[in-house]
Amino acid sequence: MQPQPRPPGHDGASRQPRYRLLLRGLITLAWVLPAGPVLTLLLFPWWSWVEAATDWESMGHSGPASWCYVAVWCALLALALLVPRAARRLRRK
Structure with a gap:
C-alpha cells in the first residue's frame, strides 16, 4: 500500500495542539x-x-512564610497537571 501524498505546506504535524496547550497553560x-x-x-x-x-519557620508576625506560598502554588500546579491526565486515563478504560 502506497503512503498518501501530503498536501502542500503540510509538515506532518498539526499546529492546533500547540495552541491548545498554550491556552490550557x-x-x-x-x-x-x-x-x-x-x-x-x-x-x-x-x-x-x-x-x-x-x-520550620512557617508563621511570622505578618502571616505565612514565603515558602508556604510557593509550596501551595506548586501543589496547585501539580494538581492542575495530574487531574486532567487521570481523567483521560479513566475515560480510556
Whole structure:
C-alpha cells in the first residue's frame, strides 16, 4: 500500500495542539496565581501546626512564610497537571 501524498505546506504535524496547550497553560495560570495566596491564608491554622510539629519557620508576625506560598502554588500546579491526565486515563478504560 502506497503512503498518501501530503498536501502542500503540510509538515506532518498539526499546529492546533500547540495552541491548545498554550491556552490550557494560560488558563491554568489564571486560576492558580490568585488561588495560591487565598488558599495559603485559608491554611493559616495548618501552617501553625506545621511550625509546631516540625520547628520550620512557617508563621511570622505578618502571616505565612514565603515558602508556604510557593509550596501551595506548586501543589496547585501539580494538581492542575495530574487531574486532567487521570481523567483521560479513566475515560480510556
